[in-house]
Amino acid sequence: MGFWKNLFSSSESITTSPKSMSGDPDAISNETRIVFSTERDIDLYELEELCDAVGWARRPLRKVRKALQHSFLVVTMWEQRGVKRRLIGFSRATSDRAFNATIWDVVVHPQFQNRGLGKALMKYTIKKLRSEDISNITLFADPQVIDFYRRLGFTLDPEGIKGMFWYPDS
């Protein structure tokens, strides 16, 4: 648990390539860190680029802006090199701020997948929701990520409860 404890301390960042260890006095500016944020001031084009990278269908930015505004929680994950940062992950949650939260739009840039960063993003998201005393965290998982969420402690159809969707007639 030491890793997560450290990850979620005040800095809310993970140093992934501590190049400053090399002794080069300039190296500190090249240090790569993974930084989490709940700031909502997100460049929507940067977010669109991230979603494009995983092949999601484009959505009107006007609606994306509204969705972010009315989400209870917006989490971004950044690769930070010196003063430069790049958006590499995202998640958000709707909530009644009392009992239930539902996580939507979890994405990690393909270049940063398979390094535990999706797990870190979700752990951070869950921690933030838990800090607001929300006990029932839900999501709708695509088939290929069900095991990923299961490893994070999510349960499939507990007591036979099923996720259901209603779409307008096309």
Next chain:
Amino acid sequence: MGFWKNLFSSSESITTSPKSMSGDPDAISNETRIVFSTERDIDLYELEELCDAVGWARRPLRKVRKALQHSFLVVTMWEQRGVKRRLIGFSRATSDRAFNATIWDVVVHPQFQNRGLGKALMKYTIKKLRSEDISNITLFADPQVIDFYRRLGFTLDPEGIKGMFWYPDS
């Protein structure tokens, strides 16, 4: 479709026993109507009584108040006799107000079940969400109500998407 069209017209009520047809001039006050509302000014004790009637575990009223306040939509269904009204159904939804809404806490008083009122409550809830241009309406259904929601047009696990839950370690 005439019934629903009529149901969701401006009055937003169903006359279930048109006793005023009897010719008795006082009968109008005995007319029983089912009325829907999205007003949030709900007596929490009355809501608790309704939830008690279906055997739900009690929840702190402070948290219920907060959840109603931060729900995107709160729907109540009332039996109205003259000027007296009784809370007989409830549903609410969280939402990002752009893409997704999730319906929670759907309840119909046992004395009013099996009359199509649950269906009417859900149709009203869906209509209200659709009027806000929300296209993805979701919920988590207990096993015994899956067929009820299916008949309303909800799909189970579309394209293998599964509802998942995370609870805190007890």
